[in-house]
Amino acid sequence: MPHIYVILFGLSAVAALATYIVPANQFERVEGPGGREVIDPDTYAAVPASPTSPLDFITAVPRGLMDAGEVVFFTFIIGGVFMVVRRTGVIEIALDRLLLTFATRRVLLIPVLMVVFGVLATLIGTQELALVYIPVLLPFIIAMGYDSMTAVAIALIGTTAGFTAGVLNPVNTGLAQQIAGLETFSGAGLRAGLFVVLVTLGALWTMRYVARISRDPRKSLMNGVPEEEAKRRQYRDQEREPGQRLNRRQRIATLLALPVLGVTVWGVSTQGWFMIEMAGMFILLMLIIGLVSGLTPSQVSESFSEGMRSVLEGAIIVGLARAVAVMLEDGLILDTIVHSLGTLVGGLPSALGALGMLVTQTLFNFVVPSGSGQAVVTMPVMAPLADLLDISRQTSVLAFQLGDGPSNIILPTSGYFMAALAIGGVPYDKWVRFFLPLFLMWFVVGASFLLLAQFTGWN
Template sequence: MKNFPNAFVIIIAAVMFAWVLTYVVPQGSYERFTDPDTGITSVVSDSYQETEGKHLSAFEVMLTIPKGIADRANIIVLILLLGGCFYVIEKTGALSQGLNKLVKVLKGREVLSLFAVTLLFTAAGASIGMQEEVIAMMPVLIIFGKSMGFNIYTTVYMSYGSTVLGSAFSPSNPFGVIIAQQEAGVSLLSGSIFRLVVTGIAFLIWMLYLVRYNAKHQTEKMEASDTQEKMSLSSKIILTLLCLTFVVVLYGLLKLDWGFIEMSASFFVLGIVSGLLGKLGINGTGEAYIDGFKEMIFAAIIIGLANSISMVLQEGMIIDSIVYGLFGPLQYVSASLSGVLMMVAHVILHIPIPSYSGQAILTMPILVPLSDLIGISRQTCVLAYQYGAITADMFVPTNGALMAILAVSGIPYNKWLQFAWKPTALLLLLGALAIVVSVFTGYV
């Protein structure tokens, strides 16, 4: 795995490969029309025609790199400010103190503690797409797990695994479903009731699996240290403000037509207030924010670079040709099978593109017109993306957060695969069933 290309190299290579494709794939386009009532642009079925256009020069391809990043400025700002906010909160000690408090309250109640922590991290994944933030919390989580008699696999799955579950099946993950819905041209947070039902079923399956696994693999309990830091008043206030911010952001998205800018401002204010309450001081809060930016900048740039791939395909006039080529095989299978195959394709594609936000930006311009042509709703197209791409974070070796957590936990990657494939397969099967239901019910 040490010689495996990193995400930056992979995306740049994909940009170059996309450029080569513009000389290989015939140029063409579909006719499009815009619904005056909804403002949604759709393709006209059977309107594809090959065309002759200008091929991109090497310099024009290089221009798509800064253009792709600049075009995703709102999303990049959200990622940086949200990441900075959580880094500040972690620096105050509020997250660690909250977890230590949980250890004391739930000590001796293994199943209840497993449920509580799993629910907490599932909610974090569903609301903000938490993954990388778990890395800094792993030392505390390992201590918590040992005090409850959990083996290391149970500890990683109830924390990191639960964030993946929440992110994949979330109705409101800003880095997943909201970006995909924006790219698909559907209302933000629309179709949430169906997603919530599937989320509940996924969480139930997840909990049953973890409880059953933990019952068979209990380890000797380690006595927790009596010197654990008590939760301070400032930490209680910070964690309360964190919960309130989630409520405010969700209300803004649902009722006030908020977008990424408003979300970014909310978490920026939360980070500043948390730093001051946590006695980091003005300079300390600023330095913590800067450190948080450093942690998130790579993920932010990857999103922009992934957008550059789409730009090359668009400016090279071959995106519609790719859609036309994909439509040929799918027209011979049912709509429900097509939806499931989309999900499987997203799982495979997530190996070279570990940023699921970047994957949404790259694939939605291709798969949304395709779904229009084969009779799958755009909401179902988004489901196929989120259930496939984000669930793949359970095992893809190009996911930096997963690999870092395995390193901290001392779990070899091959051993993780042996453990992870069964519950991951269960979640993908549930996703496939949800897609079939959405096709038959006309989910929009």
């Protein structure tokens, strides 16, 4: 498997070539729900071609970095914050307490954490919080005798299951329903059932993996990865003094950090906060824990810089992934792709229309791996198309959710996902080997729920 830079650069070259082959067309943009810009499905028309020039191609990566600036800098800040917190010694002490608590039932930690991460994601719609969970999970999971794949899987699968079901998720469910003219968060019962099935399958699949590597560590997909060996020496093989407890300053720092976390959750769930606001709150969290625990300002600064250096590759990957969409947008062929996929679904029999929407949304997610971004581009087309195919608009929204969510953690153009793998030290090809069977199982589950919705007239 080539380096991920090579893969993404190759995809960028394909996108640039496509701007010379695919006809340029555009929809007009109008103001939609919440002031967001959405397409007008009745305004599709040809426009003058705008193929990618050599200068456009060589500047695609820096433009992608700028376009995905929120994710890039959120990645940097999470890396820096984690390193500062780790330097205070709080994580190591918490690690010992957790190992003691789960000494005889380690595997139960997997479903517990997945449910917690999934519930948060299905309520506030932040798959990207996996970037926060992974560096915190790594030392705990590896010290328990598992591997980095397990830590990354708990974070990515848990958040993605919750985000996909979107029981009360304003980012994908709420916005898509508003665009489709539905009552916000209506139909939550069926989505709650979907959430239970997705989380259960994800937890069982991950537990099956850890059971296998517990019996024979040589079956770990991370064997032979140099960074993995270093992490094992650091977190698992290292001698630690048992029975460590937080000192007075560390306890005060931890208590002061709790209100900051509470305000962050409140802001994301009720005030529309996202990465910029979360990054600011995490910096405040870092300063509180670092300084109150006893670090000097210079030690905080040095640790923060060290942490940012450790996630540099993940941040750059975000820009490389975004460069693909940048060229398709600049080449004026993104709307052509949307219209073509909609036409493809429109030619299907009514019974297969919902499944066609699922496939279409999954394919389009390769180009625009963003829940809100995909909603404002595809739902103005898919909602009226659902009326023509005798499919409820509620079902078309569910097809959008199922096409968007699971594919976010397998497509290499998903910037936050690639950054998560880089933070966890998991090679892309190793993750595909682990996750692809579960992705296919989730796809079958999603198709089954769509058929259930279609045949029962869910609305």
